[in-house]
Amino acid sequence: MRQKRQSQILKIIANKDIKTQEQLTEELKGLGFDTTQATISRDIKELGLIKISSIDGGYKYAQKQPTGSVEPKHIDIFSGAVLSINFALHTIVIRTYPGMYIGSKDAKGLLHCVKEIVSNSIDEYLNGACTEVRVTIEGDTIRVCDNGRGVPFGKAEDGSETLVNIYTKLHTGAKFDSDGKTGYNTSGGMNGVGAKATNALSTSFMVTSIRGGKCAIAHFKKGELESYKEEAFDKNVHGTCIRFLPDNTIFKEGIHLEYDALKKQIQELAYLSPGMTFNLKFEDKDEEVITSQNGIKDYINDLNNKKNTLTSVFYTESMEDRIGVKLAMQYNDTYTDVYKLYTNSIPNSAGTHLTGFRTALTQSINEYAR
Numbered sequence: 001m002r003q004k005r006q007s008q009i010l011k012i013i014a015n016k017d018i019k020t021q022e023q024l025t026e027e028l029k030g031l032g033f034d035t036t037q038a039t040i041s042r043d044i045k046e047l048g049l050i051k052i053s054s055i056d057g058g059y060k061y062a063q064k065q066p067t068g069s070v071e072p073k074h075i076d077i078f079s080g081a082v083l084s085i086n087f088a089l090h091t092i093v094i095r096t097y098p099g100m101y102i103g104s105k106d107a108k109g110l111l112h113c114v115k116e117i118v119s120n121s122i123d124e125y126l127n128g129a130c131t132e133v134r135v136t137i138e139g140d141t142i143r144v145c146d147n148g149r150g151v152p153f154g155k156a157e158d159g160s161e162t163l164v165n166i167y168t169k170l171h172t173g174a175k176f177d178s179d180g181k182t183g184y185n186t187s188g189g190m191n192g193v194g195a196k197a198t199n200a201l202s203t204s205f206m207v208t209s210i211r212g213g214k215c216a217i218a219h220f221k222k223g224e225l226e227s228y229k230e231e232a233f234d235k236n237v238h239g240t241c242i243r244f245l246p247d248n249t250i251f252k253e254g255i256h257l258e259y260d261a262l263k264k265q266i267q268e269l270a271y272l273s274p275g276m277t278f279n280l281k282f283e284d285k286d287e288e289v290i291t292s293q294n295g296i297k298d299y300i301n302d303l304n305n306k307k308n309t310l311t312s313v314f315y316t317e318s319m320e321d322r323i324g325v326k327l328a329m330q331y332n333d334t335y336t337d338v339y340k341l342y343t344n345s346i347p348n349s350a351g352t353h354l355t356g357f358r359t360a361l362t363q364s365i366n367e368y369a370r
Helices: 001-016 021-030 037-047 088-096 105-126 162-168 193-200 259-271 296-303 350-368
Strands: 132-138 141-146 202-211 214-221 224-232 239-248 278-284 288-290 314-320 323-329 342-344 346-348
Touching: 001 021, 001 037, 021 037, 088 193, 105 132, 105 141, 105 193, 105 239, 105 259, 132 259, 162 193, 162 202, 162 214, 162 224, 193 202, 193 239, 259 278, 259 288, 259 296, 296 323, 342 350
Parallel strands: 132 278
Antiparallel strands: 132 141, 141 239, 202 214, 202 239, 214 224, 278 288, 314 323, 342 346
8 A cells, every 4th residue: 555655646746736745645635545644754755755845834846946036955855965856856756666657667668768759759740740750779879860840949938948848847848739729739748758757767868959040959867957058050950869878777677679679669650650751770780761651551461461361451531620530450360359559659458449449330230231
């Protein structure tokens, strides 16, 4: 129960603006957890959370700094270390419990980090702003570059750097507005949590963004900003390039990607992004161009490769009020159903889209049979 409660505390702090211990207590109470003062205090100590003293004696776990104010010092009350709130809380939570963000700390988690970065390029593709992404593996270092619009940079309203916020602070993202008319109408995520997690779990993480005749370069180490600069650049060039080295103290089983697993993942993403070009350069292997012109129709043919198919590929798609659905299916002579489900290129194991499909398919077959 303690582990489950502490895991929930981290989720609450990561997803909500909790400024006082009383707020945290109320959140836990609503979820049915033991919320005595002694229990909460012990959890805070065991999790190593940062306590920020305020004038009224409360505890501020996060505090937005007003423009022009002097940056306060934030102290880890259990170690006495002075930390910057810009990265400390989010980074500590991610590095302490990486499984909450990338699933695991093994080869699958490492592959998930790559997918999180590539997914940002696919979000640009889904919104008509990117046609190519290049994935390069050099030893243990991973580089992902695209020809999208470039990650926004410049000063935020509070005087901080927008590019730095995007890769360090949770709840910073600009992919949607209230009616979907600007920014991203389609995206695998709104706040870029995956990119922030990858940054926090990397020994070195460098972002280069080119847009509007300028180039911004930010370098991080284990989620903490090391350097940042902007300079003039060719106005005709645009895109984002991320180069990172996973932290071997987190991924203790190794930080070297498996070629077959990476290629399989990129091929799957190509099926979900018809017309987009993926260039894969894996160490000394020849560069490979991975693309699909027919999307999930090619995916179905691949899944049924070496199987005895009973029908041709059935394909249909529909768009209504910015909501699009694509479907491809084919019968073979095996006895096991295989469903591949995706929402904005993110894989799912179940959902209302599968329930709706099964219901509609059953009704259609019954009506035809009658």
